[in-house]
Amino acid sequence: MTVLVAYATHSGATRTVAETLVETLRAEGLDPVLADVAEDPDPAGHDAAILGSAVRVESFEKSFVTWVSRHRARIDEVPVALFSCSGSAADPAKGGRQKATDDFLERTGIAPVAVKNFPGWVLMDRIPVHEQLLLKSMRTPTGDFRDLPAVAAWAREIAPGLSG
């Protein structure tokens, strides 16, 4: 069975999470297909999907929201898992929750078989100057907060649910 792993990224961390999901699902015997929503991948023809977006200013990427809306009919026909990638997901105070994810789910009514909020990275050399200034003014912690073994573990956990 093929699983579309579609993601939207701004500074690259979400892509690395998606790549880890693909590698792990392949090792689990599934047939994952990696795609950036910027390429407008077609979910038709896939048996399941994992959809993931970077978080910016408490929201999913606009390109992600637009792509989901465009392909909504097909997305509703297959098992879907959803993940976010953000700077704050490693913060214990968040308790694993992410406002952008909760808002997206409430607004769209999509009912994924699994939802996860992963930490990404905040690396100043990967974002435009005006965003660097914004993050500095907010005293946003910088660094690479990713936990790719946790991403792989989630992929193994959800693989049976994606197979239907």
Ligand SMILES: Cc1cc2nc3c(=O)[nH]c(=O)nc-3n(C[C@H](O)[C@H](O)[C@H](O)COP(=O)(O)O)c2cc1C
């Ligand atoms: C302009 C800007 C705004 C951001 N806003 C948030 C935010 O509201 N909440 C959060 O947890 N992380 C925020 N982040 C951190 C990103 O979520 C983090 O860098 C993540 O890795 C982005 O994924 P990407 O590298 O795939 O683009 C922001 C980053 C930038 C550059």
